[in-house]
Amino acid sequence: MRSNSKTNSWEASRPVKLVDIAKLANVSIATVSRSLAGSDRVSNDTRDRVIFAAEKLGYRANRHAVSLRKQRSRVILVMIPDFANHNFAQLLIHMDRAAHRAGYEVMIAHTGDDTLQADSLADELFAGGIAGIILTSSYCPPRVRSLLLSGKQLPVVRTLSPTGRDERITSVQIDEIAAADEIVTHLVEQGHRRIAHLAGEKTQLVAMQREEGWRRSIDRAGLKDAGVIYRGFRVEDGRAAARELVEGEDLPDAVFIASDSAAFGFVSELRLLGVSVPDQIAVAGFDDVSFSELFTPPLTTVHLPRQAMAERAVDTLVAIIEGGEPEGYSFIPHRLVVRESSFRHG
Amino acid sequence: MRSNSKTNSWEASRPVKLVDIAKLANVSIATVSRSLAGSDRVSNDTRDRVIFAAEKLGYRANRHAVSLRKQRSRVILVMIPDFANHNFAQLLIHMDRAAHRAGYEVMIAHTGDDTLQADSLADELFAGGIAGIILTSSYCPPRVRSLLLSGKQLPVVRTLSPTGRDERITSVQIDEIAAADEIVTHLVEQGHRRIAHLAGEKTQLVAMQREEGWRRSIDRAGLKDAGVIYRGFRVEDGRAAARELVEGEDLPDAVFIASDSAAFGFVSELRLLGVSVPDQIAVAGFDDVSFSELFTPPLTTVHLPRQAMAERAVDTLVAIIEGGEPEGYSFIPHRLVVRESSFRHG
DNA sequence: TTGTAAGCGTTATCAT
DNA sequence: ATGATAACGCTTACAA
Numbered sequence: 001m002r003s004n005s006k007t008n009s010w011e012a013s014r015p016v017k018l019v020d021i022a023k024l025a026n027v028s029i030a031t032v033s034r035s036l037a038g039s040d041r042v043s044n045d046t047r048d049r050v051i052f053a054a055e056k057l058g059y060r061a062n063r064h065a066v067s068l069r070k071q072r073s074r075v076i077l078v079m080i081p082d083f084a085n086h087n088f089a090q091l092l093i094h095m096d097r098a099a100h101r102a103g104y105e106v107m108i109a110h111t112g113d114d115t116l117q118a119d120s121l122a123d124e125l126f127a128g129g130i131a132g133i134i135l136t137s138s139y140c141p142p143r144v145r146s147l148l149l150s151g152k153q154l155p156v157v158r159t160l161s162p163t164g165r166d167e168r169i170t171s172v173q174i175d176e177i178a179a180a181d182e183i184v185t186h187l188v189e190q191g192h193r194r195i196a197h198l199a200g201e202k203t204q205l206v207a208m209q210r211e212e213g214w215r216r217s218i219d220r221a222g223l224k225d226a227g228v229i230y231r232g233f234r235v236e237d238g239r240a241a242a243r244e245l246v247e248g249e250d251l252p253d254a255v256f257i258a259s260d261s262a263a264f265g266f267v268s269e270l271r272l273l274g275v276s277v278p279d280q281i282a283v284a285g286f287d288d289v290s291f292s293e294l295f296t297p298p299l300t301t302v303h304l305p306r307q308a309m310a311e312r313a314v315d316t317l318v319a320i321i322e323g324g325e326p327e328g329y330s331f332i333p334h335r336l337v338v339r340e341s342s343f344r345h346g
Numbered sequence: 347m348r349s350n351s352k353t354n355s356w357e358a359s360r361p362v363k364l365v366d367i368a369k370l371a372n373v374s375i376a377t378v379s380r381s382l383a384g385s386d387r388v389s390n391d392t393r394d395r396v397i398f399a400a401e402k403l404g405y406r407a408n409r410h411a412v413s414l415r416k417q418r419s420r421v422i423l424v425m426i427p428d429f430a431n432h433n434f435a436q437l438l439i440h441m442d443r444a445a446h447r448a449g450y451e452v453m454i455a456h457t458g459d460d461t462l463q464a465d466s467l468a469d470e471l472f473a474g475g476i477a478g479i480i481l482t483s484s485y486c487p488p489r490v491r492s493l494l495l496s497g498k499q500l501p502v503v504r505t506l507s508p509t510g511r512d513e514r515i516t517s518v519q520i521d522e523i524a525a526a527d528e529i530v531t532h533l534v535e536q537g538h539r540r541i542a543h544l545a546g547e548k549t550q551l552v553a554m555q556r557e558e559g560w561r562r563s564i565d566r567a568g569l570k571d572a573g574v575i576y577r578g579f580r581v582e583d584g585r586a587a588a589r590e591l592v593e594g595e596d597l598p599d600a601v602f603i604a605s606d607s608a609a610f611g612f613v614s615e616l617r618l619l620g621v622s623v624p625d626q627i628a629v630a631g632f633d634d635v636s637f638s639e640l641f642t643p644p645l646t647t648v649h650l651p652r653q654a655m656a657e658r659a660v661d662t663l664v665a666i667i668e669g670g671e672p673e674g675y676s677f678i679p680h681r682l683v684v685r686e687s688s689f690r691h692g
Numbered sequence: 693t694t695g696t697a698a699g700c701g702t703t704a705t706c707a708t
Numbered sequence: 709a710t711g712a713t714a715a716c717g718c719t720t721a722c723a724a
Contacts, residue, residue, distance in 0.1 A: 015473045017701060028711045033703060043709060058489065060466075060473035064419065065701035067410040068716045075453075083442075084636065089435040096429075096456050100463045107421075107453050110442050117446045120406075127361045127406035128717090143404065235640070264640050290430065294581070294610050296642035363717060374695045379719060389693060411717035414700050474701090 016057045024053040036061075067128070076317060077130045079109045079118055081137040085261070086289035087304065088136060091160060094310030095134065102318045104131065111139045119143070125154070132317045136160045138205055140169065155320045159313035160304070162205050163329070170326040172313045174334040176206060179302045180213025182336055183284050184256050186300070188217065190344045192254035192282055194226040198241045198266060200233050200258045207233075210258045210286060226252045233258065238265025246273050254282035254342065260292050260301055267295070267341070283341045293339065300342035303335040362403045371399040382407075413474070422663060423476045425455045425464055427483040431607070432635035433650065434482060437506060440656030441480065448664045450477065457485045465489070471500070478663045482506045484551055486515065501666045505659035506650070508552050509675070516672040518659045520680040522552060525648045526559025528682055529630050530602050532646070534563065536690045538600035538628055540572040544587045544612060546579050546604045553579075556604045556632060572598045579604065584611025592619050600628035600688065606638050606647055613641070613687070629687045639685065646688035649681040 018029040025032065027046060034042050035050035036059075042050075067073045076099050080088045096106045107130065109118035122141035124130045132155030133144065140148070144156055148168045156169060163171035187195050197214045200207025211228060218225065229244060231237035238257065242265070245251065257263040263285035267277045277283050277297060285292065288303035309332050320326050364375045371378065373392060380388050381396035382405075388396075413419045422445050426434045438454070445452045453476065455464035468487035470476045478501030479490065486494070490502055494514045502515060509517035533541050543560045546553030557574060564571065575590060577583035584603065588611070591597065603609040609631035613623045623629050623643060631638065634649035655678050666672050 013472075015701095019701085029701090030703085030712075031710055034710085037703085041709065046709075058469075058472065060469045060475070062414070062473045062701050063470060063475040064410040064414040065716090066703080068408070068414055068700090068718090069702045069704085071716065073410065083435045083439040084432065086430065086432075086435075089429045089432075092454075093429040093456065093458075096454060105453060105467070107451060108438075108442060110439065112439075121451070123404075123406045124409060126359075126404065127408045129406070129409040264637075268640055290581075291610075291637045291640070294614055294637070295640070361717095365717085375718080376696075376720080377694060380694090383719080387693065392693080408717055411700090412719080414702090414716090415718045415720085417700065 015062065016059045017062070018059075020057055021050060021053045021059055024057065025050045071128060073129055073131045074104045075107050075130045076104050076132050076134060076314070077107050077109055077121055077125070078134045079111050079122065079136060079139065079141075081111050081139065083108075083110065086291070087160065087287055087306065090290075090306045091136060091310045094307045095314050098311045098314035099318075102314065104314075104318065111137065115139065115141070125156075131155060132157070132321045134159065134313050134317055135169065140167070153320075153326060155317060157313050157317040157320070157326075159309045160306075162209055164205055170316060170320065171329050172309050172316060172332065173329070174304065174309070174332050176209035177213040177216070179334045179336075180210040180256070180258075180286070181217045182213075183286070183300070183302050184214045184217035185221070186336060186338060187254045187256060187282060187284055187342055188221045188223070190254075190282065190342055192344070193223060194252040195223060195254045195256060196226040196245070196252040197228045198238065198255055198257040198262060199228050199230050202230050207258055214256050231262065233262055235261050235265035235268075238262035238267075239269040240265075242266045242269035242273065242275075246270070246275060251275070251281055254284070257283060257285050260285040260287040260289050260299060263299055263301075263341075264291070264295060267297075267299075278341050278343045282343065285341075288337050292337075295341075297341045298339035300339045301337050303337045305332045305334060308332045361408065362405045363408070364405075366403055367396060367399045367405055370403065371396045417474060419475055419477045420450050421453050421476045422450050422478050422480060422660070423453050423455055423467055423471070424480045425457050425468065425482060425485065425487075427457050427485065429454075429456065432637070433506065433633055433652065436636075436652045437482060437656045440653045441660050444657045444660035445664075448660065450660075450664065457483065461485065461487070471502075477501065478503070478667045480505060480659050480663055481515065486513070499666075499672060501663060503659050503663040503666070505655045506652075508555055510551055516662060516666065517675050518655050518662060518678065519675070520650065520655070520678050522555035523559040523562070525680045525682075526556040526602070526604075526632070527563045528559075529632070529646070529648050530560045530563035531567070532682060532684060533600045533602060533628060533630055533688055534567045534569070536600070536628065536688055538690070539569060540598040541569060541600045541602060542572040542591070542598040543574045544584065544601055544603040544608060545574050545576050546608075548576050553604055560602050577608065579608055581607050581611035581614075584608035584613075585615040586611075588612045588615035588619065588621075592616070592621060597621070597627055600630070603629060603631050606631040606633040606635050606645060609645055609647075609687075610637070610641060613643075613645075624687050624689045628689065631687075634683050638683075641687075643687045644685035646685045647683050649683045651678045651680060654678045 021032045022029045035047040109121045111118045119141045135158040158169045159172040229241045285301040288301045292299040367378045368375045381393040455467045457464045465487045481504040505518040545557045575587045631647040634647045638645040
């Protein structure tokens with residue numbers, strides 16, 4: 001048990017409660033509550049007096065009392081695998097804003113290494129502690145997953161990361177396959193012929209979809225499979241892939257890399273190995289994080305519409321929470337960003 | 347008012363409550379509560395039966411009921427000016443972890459453009475909604491500030507950003523002046539003579555302290571003031587400064603830039619203008635965000651010990667919340683990171 | 693060792 | 709239009 005001394009060093013002045021306002025305004029607490037809630041069953045005069053008193057005392061409702069009584073929380077849990085990744089950080093800004101607009105607060109659960117804490121937070125969905133959950137990776141807390149699979153509708157929405165049809169999670173995403181297809185087609189149009197792919201891990205749906213897009217594009221162009229390296233989305237994965245590629249027979253003309261972070265590592269390691277981008281190998285990434293345009297060379301990539309996804313995800317979730325019908329899937333348009341890293345060499 | 351239909355599309359199965367466990371285990375609610383709390387005033391047999399029942403039903407305590415009854419929340423509010431900035435994103439990861447370790451949850455308030463929402467959240471400190479506040483910028487919510495200034499002790503800690511002595515906020519920070527001094531001294535030792543400074547805004551304490559460090563270093567070395575440009579900490583500020591500098595008389599040997607982000611913009615814009623770093627101008631930044639080493643050229647900078655600061659800030663706050671004595675200031679050691687951007691040209 | 697009951701601050705139902 | 713009062717789910721004296 002945690003120490004629970006009664007002598008807090010910060011003398012906690014007693015919070016202002018309804019009863020304090022009631023006394024000051026000379027009405028009952030019921031009337032105070034109604035006035036503050038903007039009910040029309042109060043005389044204008046009384047309401048004004050109450051509101052004045054409330055402001056004078058600096059009243060702030062106790063969220064726990066309200067949530068307990070109303071049996072409904074105004075907290076949305078956002079499950080994030082990695083804060084440090086720009087994708088998630090930016091998503092968070094926009095979710096926070098959208099949530100506030102709708103009258104909700106955002107709480108974060110980090111699903112990084114250890115999901116226990118996060119799962120426990122998510123379970124509060126069933127205890128009324130939180131109103132809904134936004135998933136941003138392929139991860140889904142076990143209890144939520146099993147209920148979802150049993151056909152139950154829950155206030156749970158996934159965004160950023162794609163959702164398999166059989167997962168039954170309301171989803172806000174881009175068309176990953178089409179996006180990958182488009183950017184690889186851009187490489188083809190630049191004149192590149194041997195286009196390899198640095199993919200994510202084979203177990204990840206998002207990686208599989210981006211690979212599928214790459215494959216469709218080279219098939220359509222009648223190009224030969226120049227090889228796939230399965231690694232991951234992090235900087236280090238890109239570095240490792242670069243070393244592997246340089247050790248191999250002959251270099252491809254271009255590489256489509258499934259994430260910008262990996263692309264940074266890839267290009268950076270190639271430079272160390274004396275291979276220059278795009279002169280010797282052209283590169284295209286995926287995500288368009290803020291550093292992509294500052295990178296040398298500036299990275300050609302797919303821009304993830306993070307703001308639109310975040311807002312749509314929140315709005316969808318709020319709609320479900322407040323009794324609407326979940327829509328299943330909704331797709332957000334993506335955008336190609338062509339920069340120097342993909343330019344034809346020579 | 348928000349629509350509040352009673353027919354939620356997700357049939358909310360009634361949450362499991364203590365009374366459900368009580369029935370299943372054939373004991374009173376009080377005994378259930380005691381068992382789950384690990385009280386020693388319960389027989390082992392009963393406790394086991396209760397815990398078994400609780401797990402079987404998938405019980406999760408209602409946080410609002412607990413907080414209301416215990417008159418103490420387990421939520422820490424972290425006020426962040428900008429999620430997208432790596433500094434804050436990383437800080438958040440570590441705070442989240444440290445908070446969970448101590449049994450708290452983290453809630454985020456974005457103090458970006460509009461502080462109203464954030465202030466309102468912060469005010470919950472006085473209504474019992476949150477247990478304490480961590481500030482990460484110079485911003486401090488008005489009500490908190492005025493109470494602090496009146497000499498009151500509050501569970502409020504600032505980190506990352508320095509605190510003025512007169513602010514009376516418990517603070518976890520690095521020695522900004524010393525750090526700036528050291529990195530400028532490194533530039534001096536590289537042989538640079540005309541060392542300019544790209545500072546933040548004049549109104550910001552952190553900018554003033556870094557400028558002070560720069561000034562001390564060049565004074566000690568007996569160098570002339572090669573000029574200060576006051577802009578800001580963002581990429582765009584760095585770009586603008588680069589243009590201003592190139593338009594001026596003659597270029598300095600080196601520039602100490604008060605933030606890595608601004609340094610990215612500065613170097614990037616210089617490249618566009620045909621000035622190369624570090625060949626024509628050496629550059630040193632401040633922060634050591636994750637891109638700093640991927641940047642071209644890799645950036646010499648001061649590493650902010652984000653993890654240590656985050657953990658110390660949380661621990662300090664928790665100590666105050668739980669009745670300890672606030673320590674005032676505590677300093678975390680920083681570290682110089684020397685990379686190519688500061689190398690002597692020629 | 694266990695049960696009974698009061699109460700945390702708020703909202704909502706029922707009177708008046 | 710307003711006031712009394714019963715919940716909301718939980719913890720914790722106090723009783724047994």
